[in-house]
Amino acid sequence: MxxxxxxxxxxxxxxxxxxxxxxxxxxxxxxxxxxGCHNPETxxxxxxxxxxxxxxxxxxxxxxxxxGVTLSGGEPFSQAGALLPLADGVRARGxxxxxxxxxxxxxxxxxxxxxxxxxxxxxxxxxxxxxxAERSLSLRFRGSRxxxxxxxxxSLAAGEVVLMHDGRWQ
Ligand code: SF4
Numbered sequence: 001m002x003x004x005x006x007x008x009x010x011x012x013x014x015x016x017x018x019x020x021x022x023x024x025x026x027x028x029x030x031x032x033x034x035x036g037c038h039n040p041e042t043x044x045x046x047x048x049x050x051x052x053x054x055x056x057x058x059x060x061x062x063x064x065x066x067x068g069v070t071l072s073g074g075e076p077f078s079q080a081g082a083l084l085p086l087a088d089g090v091r092a093r094g095x096x097x098x099x100x101x102x103x104x105x106x107x108x109x110x111x112x113x114x115x116x117x118x119x120x121x122x123x124x125x126x127x128x129x130x131x132x133a134e135r136s137l138s139l140r141f142r143g144s145r146x147x148x149x150x151x152x153x154x155s156l157a158a159g160e161v162v163l164m165h166d167g168r169w170q
Contacts, residue, residue: 002054024072029075084121
């Protein structure tokens with residue numbers, strides 16, 4: 001029996017959390033408490049609604065127009081172990097998996113364990129805390145200039161951050 005994911009909300013057809021039409025899963029719980037966060041209601045690790053990975057995949061399978069799934073929050077990597085079966089299922093369906101994290105790529109690699117396992121299944125990581133002083137409304141798919149859109153697979157292969165050059169993410 002898979003551990004449930006504590007979910008703050010699901011958007012079944014998002015066009016703001018990555019290119020194309022995506023299912024975005026906002027997880028409940030975030031340890032970062034960035035000043036100016038847009039989703040403060042997702043900070044407590046209590047609350048939210050539990051979903052099994054199977055339930056989330058069933059939602060995914062109901063929309064054949066989806067091009068990918070985005071894990072957002074909250075902090076997805078605080079529930080990395082519970083998200084692994086969902087991430088596996090997304091990749092098995094040939095869909096792009098993106099994740100937002102307040103931790104940087106380097107911090108997630110250093111955490112190892114489930115965090116690294118989840119990272120390894122992602123195609124794209126938008127990393128780093130939201131920094132109010134670096135906020136810009138002109139940025140696409142990220143809130144502040146310090147955040148990076150990372151090509152995860154190339155970065156893991158290179159052993160250092162490689163930014164996403166795919167024009168869909170610019
Ligand atoms: S990491 Fe994201 S959800 Fe968490 S406090 Fe920062 S902006 Fe908010």
